[in-house]
Amino acid sequence: MTKKIGLVFLASFIMFACGQQAEQDSTRVFEDKTIEELVSDPMAFEDHEVSFEGLIGHICRHSGDKMRIMQPDNDAFSIMVMLGDFTPVFGPEFEGSDIKVQGVLKTQVRNIEELEDHDHDHEHEEGHACESTEAAIKRLEEKGISPDIMAYIELTSFEIK
Numbered sequence: 089m090t091k092k093i094g095l096v097f098l099a100s101f102i103m104f105a106c107g108q109q110a111e112q113d114s115t116r117v118f119e120d121k122t123i124e125e126l127v128s129d130p131m132a133f134e135d136h137e138v139s140f141e142g143l144i145g146h147i148c149r150h151s152g153d154k155m156r157i158m159q160p161d162n163d164a165f166s167i168m169v170m171l172g173d174f175t176p177v178f179g180p181e182f183e184g185s186d187i188k189v190q191g192v193l194k195t196q197v198r199n200i201e202e203l204e205d206h207d208h209d210h211e212h213e214e215g216h217a218c219e220s221t222e223a224a225i226k227r228l229e230e231k232g233i234s235p236d237i238m239a240y241i242e243l244t245s246f247e248i249k
Contacts, residue, residue, distance in 0.1 A: 123159040130239035186249035191241040
């Protein structure tokens, strides 16, 4: 009996959360893109509000705070979505579901630590904190290092299809 009450509560919470978020975002303008477009040129969309559709390929079982969404027509393209406040809503049972995502595209330079191997001008500095992804890219390129840029989405709303 307790399980049934819990399931009803969870379903109600999901419906309420989805309905509330969609209502709040109705005045916002999101750029409709494909995952391929977003990951192929992430700097062109950094800090943009974007929307796309895909298939939930994986939900992190360790932290539960992120999921990987795959492009429906080409699973070679995928993007990580940070769930934020929506973390309690998602579980492994959503894997394989179609989803429409709305959020803000963010970028991260994955190989920033390579500056430490090549940068001897800053021996007394701790780390290599850059103000932006662009600043990190510029520093890497100045040292002849090709930047490895990862795009991810900070989730603002979603719809399970």
